[in-house]
Amino acid sequence: MSNNGLEDVVAAETSLSEVDGQAGRLIIRGQSLDHLVGHATYEDVAALLLDDLLDRPVNPHEIKAQLAQARVGVFAHVEALDETLLRLPPFDAMRALVARLADGEDFDTALSLLAAPAVFLPAVLRLQKGQSPLPPNPGLSQSGDILAMLHGTMPSREQIAALDAYLVTISDHGLNASTFASRVVASTKAGLVSSVLAAISALKGPLHGGAPGPVLDMLDAIGSQKNARPWLEAALERGDRLMGFGHRIYRVRDPRADALKSAIAPLIAAGQVDRDRISLAEAVETAALTILKERKPARPLDVNVEFYTALLLDALKFPRQAFTGIFAIGRTIGWIAHAREQAQQGRLIRPRSVYVGPMPEAA
Structure with a gap:
């Protein structure tokens, strides 16, 4: 019997997250979601999920400053937003800018990928409204800077905490469609940018990221x-x-x-x-x-x-057309972590298919 949706098929072993659908429980690298939300920031969970998976250690005390500098670095790509890109939906324009990043599998590539959608999405949204994009503020956290770059005002403590809670909550969630896409590409040794672009493309579909x-x-x-x-x-x-x-x-x-x-x-x-x-x-x-x-x-x-x-x-006053892009900002942590975990295993993902088409007639 075929299983075109791959339900209950185990395609990977992971130490990143467990989704217990019967108990209604989510564990992210040994920490329950209940514990993380309200106590952990975006940067904390990035350090938690990416630790031991890159060529350099991810120091939870340093990643905030490192990520801030990465946002400053990727902002240069905003200049590539021309009229053609700005006619696209925000999600597609953001994806096009991510594709400009140099591919690789190292710490710096991972930082750029974490920073990129957080910078590109607010810039796209402002330009599509006829406003100038705002550069990152390296003194802010990832969540605080996203809100500041979008609205042009300093967010409140409650607003930053709320966005942190959301980005932490959706940072990883087992082997969903976009994460599986990331792992498939990573298994070919294509690089982190390629893996994340595949995941972003899978997320675009309304059956995965559009509700x-x-x-x-x-x-x-x-x-x-x-x-x-x-x-x-x-x-x-x-x-x-x-x-x-x-x-x-x-x-x-x-x-x-x-x-x-x-x-x-x-x-x-x-x-x-x-x-x-x-x-x-x-x-x-x-x-x-x-x-x-x-x-x-x-x-x-x-x-x-x-x-x-x-x-x-x-x-938090995000426009509805930006919701899937905001999801991508949080889930990029998980996509990178799964891509690196798969690459370290060194096994090309190659499932079988069962042919159900017509057979050639005998001579």
């Missing part, structure tokens, strides 16, 4: 708390998928959803988010879970990471 924006579209369409249940029931009657619910792996609630829900709380307390928007989302969540349990009692469908990703990124 957070439609969550907001759904909330806009519902409009009010009282309209939540009738709108959701009508959507299910049409056979529509409810955005932000259900996951290929998790049979229980996605632990990343709770991590991001907690990360939004300080923004609410500081008055830096639309409370009505959050109240509407909570009403939709409650109504959706009730309806799904009623209609599909045998199928476990719960909130996934996309639901609260949409709310958090919206609260």
